[in-house]
Amino acid sequence: MAVIARRIALGRLGLTMAITAIFLPGCSTEKSPVSKPVAAVNAIRDYGYVLGDLIPLSFTIQLPEGESMDGDALPAPGPVNKWLTLRSGHVEMTSETTPHTVQVQLIYQLFKGVREPELATIPPLRLHTAGRTPQSFETPPWSFTVTPVIPPEVLDDDVEVRPPRPTEPVPTARASARLYSWLAGVLLVLALLGLGEFTRHRRTRPFAGAAKTLRPILRSRQDADSLRQAARLLHRAFDQTFGETLFARELDRFCAAHPGFAPLRDRLNSFFALSGALFFDPGTTTPFEPDTGKWLEDLARRCVVAERKSL
Amino acid sequence: MERLTRRLWSRGFLGTLLLITLAGSALSARQLLTLKSHNRLLSTHEQIVITNDTDPQLIFAKAYEQQQNGDPLEAIQLYGRILQRGDAKFRAQVRFNLGTLYLRDAARIWKDRGLLEHVRVNTLLSAAKDNLRESLVLVPEQWDARYNLEYALRITPPPKEKPKNDFQGSKGSVFATLPAIPGGGP
Numbered sequence: 001m002a003v004i005a006r007r008i009a010l011g012r013l014g015l016t017m018a019i020t021a022i023f024l025p026g027c028s029t030e031k032s033p034v035s036k037p038v039a040a041v042n043a044i045r046d047y048g049y050v051l052g053d054l055i056p057l058s059f060t061i062q063l064p065e066g067e068s069m070d071g072d073a074l075p076a077p078g079p080v081n082k083w084l085t086l087r088s089g090h091v092e093m094t095s096e097t098t099p100h101t102v103q104v105q106l107i108y109q110l111f112k113g114v115r116e117p118e119l120a121t122i123p124p125l126r127l128h129t130a131g132r133t134p135q136s137f138e139t140p141p142w143s144f145t146v147t148p149v150i151p152p153e154v155l156d157d158d159v160e161v162r163p164p165r166p167t168e169p170v171p172t173a174r175a176s177a178r179l180y181s182w183l184a185g186v187l188l189v190l191a192l193l194g195l196g197e198f199t200r201h202r203r204t205r206p207f208a209g210a211a212k213t214l215r216p217i218l219r220s221r222q223d224a225d226s227l228r229q230a231a232r233l234l235h236r237a238f239d240q241t242f243g244e245t246l247f248a249r250e251l252d253r254f255c256a257a258h259p260g261f262a263p264l265r266d267r268l269n270s271f272f273a274l275s276g277a278l279f280f281d282p283g284t285t286t287p288f289e290p291d292t293g294k295w296l297e298d299l300a301r302r303c304v305v306a307e308r309k310s311l
Numbered sequence: 312m313e314r315l316t317r318r319l320w321s322r323g324f325l326g327t328l329l330l331i332t333l334a335g336s337a338l339s340a341r342q343l344l345t346l347k348s349h350n351r352l353l354s355t356h357e358q359i360v361i362t363n364d365t366d367p368q369l370i371f372a373k374a375y376e377q378q379q380n381g382d383p384l385e386a387i388q389l390y391g392r393i394l395q396r397g398d399a400k401f402r403a404q405v406r407f408n409l410g411t412l413y414l415r416d417a418a419r420i421w422k423d424r425g426l427l428e429h430v431r432v433n434t435l436l437s438a439a440k441d442n443l444r445e446s447l448v449l450v451p452e453q454w455d456a457r458y459n460l461e462y463a464l465r466i467t468p469p470p471k472e473k474p475k476n477d478f479q480g481s482k483g484s485v486f487a488t489l490p491a492i493p494g495g496g497p
Contacts, residue, residue, distance in 0.1 A: 051464075052447045052457040085448070109451060111444055113464030149454070149461045157422060159462050161415050162455035164379075164408040167372040169350040172343060179339035185332040193325045 037129055037137045038062040039104075046144040049120075054087065055108040057122065059139050063100045067131035074104065075125065083112035084122065104139075116152045117145055206237035207307040211300040218293040224278065230296050231275045234303070241307065248272035260310035267299055361389070367396040371405060378412055386412060403449035407456045410442030414463050421466055429468055439463045 039059045049055060063069060074089040089106040104127070112120055124138035150159060214230040238246040242254050251269065255262045274292070318324060352359055352369055356376035359369050374389035390409040394402065417435035420428050443460040447453060 050457065051461050052451055052453070054451055087448075109448065111447070111460070113461040115465065149457050150465070156462075156466055159418075159465070161411060161418055161462060162458050164375060164411045165404055165455075166375050167353050167368060169353055170346050170368065172346045172350070175339065175343040175346050179336065179343050182332055182336035182339050186329065186336055189325055189329045189332055192320075193322070193329065196320050196322070196325060199320075 035064055037064065037067070037127075037135060039127075039137065039139045041140055041142050043142060043144070046142070049110055049144055049146050050149050051111060051113050051146075052149075053110050055110055055122070055144070057106045057108060057142060059104040059106075059125075060094070061102050061104060061127075061139075063102065063129055064131075064133075064135070065100060067100075067129040067133070067135065069102050069104075069127070069129055073127050073130065074106075080108070080123065083110065083120070085109045085111065110146065112146050114146050114148050117147045119143055120146045205304075205307055206240035207234075207300065207303040210234055210237040211297075211304050214300055215297060218297050222290065222293045227292060227296065228278050230293070230300075231271075231278055234271065234296070234300060235275065237303065248276075258306070258310050260306035260308075261303070264299075264302055264306060267302065271296075271299055367393040367401065371401070371408075375408065378408065383412055383416065399449045403446045403453065403456075406442045406446035406449065407453060407459075410439045410446060410456070410463075411459055413439035413442065414459055417463070418466060421468075426468060432466075433468060436463050436467050440467075 039061045042058045042060060044056065061069065069091050071089075071091050073091065075086065077086050077088055079085050085108065087107045087109050089104065092103050092105065094101045094103050106125075108122060110120075112118075121141050121143045124141050126136060126138050128134055128136045210233040214233045217226050217233075218230050220226070235246070238254070241258060242250075246254055248269070251265065251272070255265055255268075261268065274296075349366065349368065353372045356372050359365070359373045361370060361373060370389050370393050374386045374393075377383070377389060378386035387409065390405055390412075393405055394409075396402070397405075413435045417432050417439055420435070421432050440460060440463045443456050443463060446456045447460065450456075
């Protein structure tokens with residue numbers, strides 16, 4: 001009994017080992033290296049091609065260990081036969097994990113004219129590997145269907161040659177757009193220049209700035225302090241316009257240099273007299289006449305006008 | 312930063328910018344005017360004068376006019392001048408028109424005279440196929456070129472068969488083949 005049981009157990013062990021021996025190599029993820037390059041063809045489709053079509057074709061090539069392939073292995077672009085031209089080709093590595101596999105990408109162009117659907121075959125391509133033991137090998141031939149462009153039932157005598165193409169007018173939209181862009185640029189720069197000049201003028205018009213500042217001061221209060229503040233602002237504007245400190249005795253020179261102010265000569269005299277009283281008369285504690293503020297405001301306005309005329 | 316802003320706003324900088332934009336505008340205006348006058352000439356072919364400096368587009372227009380008006384030789388000569396000029400699209404167009412010109416001629420002779428003009432038809436078709444094929448190499452998406460090339464291939468006559476030389480014997484002289492003289496002549 002024991003002998004029978006041992007035999008059965010041995011038999012089971014043998015069977016298990018045999019099954020393992022058969023199926024285990026198939027379970028391995030890494031392909032065993034091959035002794036000769038093996039090429040497999042990949043194509044998008046093998047039907048419905050017509051004259052003039054580009055046929056992209058790729059080959060997955062398994063290389064023997066220690067062998068490699070690069071672009072030099074491929075034939076130069078050019079006619080393969082009477083109806084087929086190789087347009088381009090390159091070799092690329094598939095991935096780092098499978099170093100012995102490369103992809104050869106080819107683009108053919110078909111020039112086969114047929115009267116009815118026909119089977120055509122791209123002939124094998126002779127390639128060679130580079131490495132310790134360079135080997136030559138051929139890609140498998142690849143067959144596909146070529147269909148006619150002209151319907152088969154149309155007789156040769158009834159075919160109308162497609163007419164030559166006339167010249168198309170050169171599109172001007174792009175050139176127009178370019179011109180408009182440049183013109184927009186010109187306008188923008190002109191606007192910037194104008195704005196620059198405007199701000200520069202604003203900056204060189206001291207009376208405009210002074211008038212703007214003193215108006216709220218005089219409107220809020222009419223006491224000696226606010227009048228002094230307003231007079232100081234006007235003095236500063238006079239000094240800025242004159243280029244140096246302007247005193248009453250130099251009013252003639254000022255009016256000669258800025259003729260726009262000449263009509264205001266009397267008022268300017270009065271202003272300097274008022275200013276003297278405001279700043280230098282210690283007895284000036286009594287309030288000024290109620291319209292002094294208005295008078296100063298009016299003088300500032302007139303100076304602004306004179307200033308604008310002088311520019 | 313303030314200095315940079317002041318510099319950007321300065322008259323000198325803005326003035327330079329203005330000069331550049333004005334120059335750009337002038338150049339663009341000139342280009343646009345050239346294109347417009349070019350297009351005007353394209354619509355009035357007869358005014359095109361061909362010189363060494365003539366634009367390839369204008370030569371093409373003139374060649375097309377000659378092709379349509381029945382002067383194929385002049386058209387071929389003009390197309391020949393611009394085969395290598397312009398971009399791929401333009402060259403494909405030139406090749407297509409030239410191939411079509413040869414094909415039309417070949418088809419006409421083929422229909423009228425058939426195999427009697429075998430050599431002439433073949434020569435014309437060969438030129439047509441070369442040009443149409445080149446046109447498709449340059450721009451493969453042209454269906455008219457595919458159509459015409461397929462037609463050219465369809466009407467290409469089969470190559471002439473060489474007469475079979477199946478004579479087996481040996482003939483020493485011309486008289487040896489003369490009938491009624493047994494064993495040949497003297």
